[in-house]
Amino acid sequence: MIGYAQSREENVAVRDPVCGMPIEKEKAKFKTEVRGRLYYFCSEYCQRRFLERPRIAYFSMEIGIRSEIPTYSGGLGVLAGDVIRSSADLRIPLVAVTLVSRKGYLKQKITSEGDQLEYPDEWSPSEYMDSPPQTVTVKIGDRNVKVRSWLYEYQSLTGGIVPILFLDTDVEGNTPEDRGITDYLYGGDERYRLKQEIVLGIGGVRMLEALNFNVAKYHMNEGHSSLLTLELLKRNDMNVDKVKNLCIFTTHTPVEAAFDKFPYDLVQELLEEEFPVETLKRYGGEDRLNMTLLALNLSKYTNGVTKEHMEYSRKLFPGHHIMSITNGVHSYTWTSPYFRELFDRYIPGWANEPELLVRVGPIPDEEIWAAHMKAKAALFNFIKERAGVELDIDTLTIGFARRATAYKRATLIFSDIERLREINRKGRIQLVFAGKAHPKDIEGKRIIKEIYGYMRELEGEIKIVYLENYNMEMAAKLTSGVDVWLNTPLPPLEASGTSGMKAAHNGVINFSVLDGWWVEGCVEGVTGWAIGPPPDEPVEESKRRRMEIEDLYNKLKYLIIPTFYDRRDEWIDMMNNSIGKVAYYFNSHRMMQRYVTEAYLL
Numbered sequence: 001m002i003g004y005a006q007s008r009e010e011n012v013a014v015r016d017p018v019c020g021m022p023i024e025k026e027k028a029k030f031k032t033e034v035r036g037r038l039y040y041f042c043s044e045y046c047q048r049r050f051l052e053r054p055r056i057a058y059f060s061m062e063i064g065i066r067s068e069i070p071t072y073s074g075g076l077g078v079l080a081g082d083v084i085r086s087s088a089d090l091r092i093p094l095v096a097v098t099l100v101s102r103k104g105y106l107k108q109k110i111t112s113e114g115d116q117l118e119y120p121d122e123w124s125p126s127e128y129m130d131s132p133p134q135t136v137t138v139k140i141g142d143r144n145v146k147v148r149s150w151l152y153e154y155q156s157l158t159g160g161i162v163p164i165l166f167l168d169t170d171v172e173g174n175t176p177e178d179r180g181i182t183d184y185l186y187g188g189d190e191r192y193r194l195k196q197e198i199v200l201g202i203g204g205v206r207m208l209e210a211l212n213f214n215v216a217k218y219h220m221n222e223g224h225s226s227l228l229t230l231e232l233l234k235r236n237d238m239n240v241d242k243v244k245n246l247c248i249f250t251t252h253t254p255v256e257a258a259f260d261k262f263p264y265d266l267v268q269e270l271l272e273e274e275f276p277v278e279t280l281k282r283y284g285g286e287d288r289l290n291m292t293l294l295a296l297n298l299s300k301y302t303n304g305v306t307k308e309h310m311e312y313s314r315k316l317f318p319g320h321h322i323m324s325i326t327n328g329v330h331s332y333t334w335t336s337p338y339f340r341e342l343f344d345r346y347i348p349g350w351a352n353e354p355e356l357l358v359r360v361g362p363i364p365d366e367e368i369w370a371a372h373m374k375a376k377a378a379l380f381n382f383i384k385e386r387a388g389v390e391l392d393i394d395t396l397t398i399g400f401a402r403r404a405t406a407y408k409r410a411t412l413i414f415s416d417i418e419r420l421r422e423i424n425r426k427g428r429i430q431l432v433f434a435g436k437a438h439p440k441d442i443e444g445k446r447i448i449k450e451i452y453g454y455m456r457e458l459e460g461e462i463k464i465v466y467l468e469n470y471n472m473e474m475a476a477k478l479t480s481g482v483d484v485w486l487n488t489p490l491p492p493l494e495a496s497g498t499s500g501m502k503a504a505h506n507g508v509i510n511f512s513v514l515d516g517w518w519v520e521g522c523v524e525g526v527t528g529w530a531i532g533p534p535p536d537e538p539v540e541e542s543k544r545r546r547m548e549i550e551d552l553y554n555k556l557k558y559l560i561i562p563t564f565y566d567r568r569d570e571w572i573d574m575m576n577n578s579i580g581k582v583a584y585y586f587n588s589h590r591m592m593q594r595y596v597t598e599a600y601l602l
């Protein structure tokens with residue numbers, strides 16, 4: 001998947017996973033078998049480092065490592081995937097832990113009426129990885145549940161390797177019910193979820209030990225894995241300071257209501273055999289077990305995912321020391337083949353040093369535009385194949401794709417249909433949507449149906465497509481193939497957002513509410529456009545909404561459409577800035593380098 005121009009000729013070479021040096025297999029003096037795989041080293045030093053070096057154990061309920069492995073639902077999982085991709089490129093010693101989610105998140109179909117239908121998204125782990133013989137046991141209620149793992153190795157061309165453990169309870173000897181614990185990502189009720197979190201947190205720590213991983217720090221990506229702290233407390237004589245020194249917590253949610261919380265009678269029933277619930281209350285809250293609070297209370301380092309999100313988190317948890325490391329995306333993965341080729345020619349080395357994208361300036365406008373038009377054509381072919389809709393290549397195309405859920409406000413652009421019609425008469429627009437609603441998210445489903453309604457209402461005037469079954473592959477096509485990437489979350493609910501960063505890597509211009517990462521990324525009229533007032537402007541909610549709608553329509557009509565159609569050179573300048581002033585910073589290489597220096601080495 002990954003290929004760097006500067007090392008393409010060396011693709012065939014085996015590399016030392018510690019220092020990255022190319023190795024000739026036949027002549028290699030240092031090699032060793034670990035967990036069923038053979039590794040080659042340049043020296044005894046690297047071999048020893050590989051075997052003994054402590055690693056960061058990165059725990060995440062969802063991981064998006066590739067489209068065919070559907071163990072992710074949205075931005076959180078894709079971010080986890082980018083953490084792994086960048087860590088491998090940078091040879092950061094990381095091991096990731098997640099659940100196997102055999103039936104995935106969901107496969108989405110949408111009826112012609114706009115109703116979402118969901119199907120299991122089954123996958124077969126044995127097609128991609130194998131399962132080491134070691135198993136561990138966790139107590140859930142009064143039952144011993146056996147857990148095994150599937151070991152996937154993400155390899156970078158730089159030599160770096162990140163193993164990913166997909167935990168699986170579908171093991172002979174478990175009851176049929178327990179065999180299903182790791183089936184559905186975010187499926188089932190809260191009992192099912194708590195069982196999953198016991199497997200992930202407690203089972204995960206045990207599995208790392210069973211597989212002989214030497215772990216220096218435990219990084220919890222969101223609160224789902226915070227039961228791992230209980231296992232660490234037990235292993236460290238209940239010494240809170242020792243556990244805190246081992247733990248890092250990244251929170252992703254700016255609202256109290258969205259935190260995972262479990263009633264203590266349920267916790268008592270399922271967890272008591274593993275950990276005394278009375279003691280747990282001290283760290284996880286008195287009335288309900290709050291997984292965010294648990295992670296926060298037992299981590300020395302906690303961060304939000306943007307500066308704005310850090311500010312909110314500090315308000316939510318006064319007295320806690322909360323820092324921020326702003327998210328990024330994996331540059332190579334999220335750059336279309338057309339821009340990769342261009343960057344390879346003008347900015348060699350960009351993929352492993354994305355900060356070099358700051359030097360995008362000298363790339364001629366025509367070449368930027370040509371690469372963009374190729375990506376746009378590729379997207380339009382894909383849309384024709386998938387949805388049978390033919391979009392017009394010269395028309396300003398606006399993209400909006402993300403999880404279908406209320407706070408993302410996918411329908412904000414339809415707030416005033418007459419104005420949208422009028423805008424379309426001034427300069428034509430077309431709209432592309434995609435996104436899955438969680439099966440229990442009634443409002444999310446209603447939003448999809450509402451968009452289908454507008455599609456019908458505007459038929460013959462504005463072309464609108466809604467693509468089914470949004471996933472990483474589609475995200476890559478959409479964020480590179482449209483002209484403008486629209487983002488209209490309700491502040492402060494978008495802790496970060498990352499799809500706009502993918503767009504920026506492809507010269508696609510962001511048009512977004514000032515929330516999450518865009519507060520840091522937006523230079524008005526230079527890197528893109530803002531919708532509505534800055535987050536610190538004290539306006540009440542209904543007024544803010546009116547201001548947002550005004551901005552959305554006015555900027556489309558008076559700035560975006562005229563620039564796109566009449567001042568193409570200015571447009572391309574902004575595409576250039578999206579790369580040189582946005583992508584160069586909002587990438588996961590920068591993000592991981594900061595995790596290393598600020599959290600992992602703490």
Ligand SMILES: *Cc1c(COP(=O)(O)O)cnc(C)c1O
Nearest residue numbers: 074075402471472475497498499
């Ligand atoms: C990047 C990505 C997301 C995140 O999108 P946001 O707009 O940041 O919420 C969600 N789903 C998929 C499949 C993605 O690739």
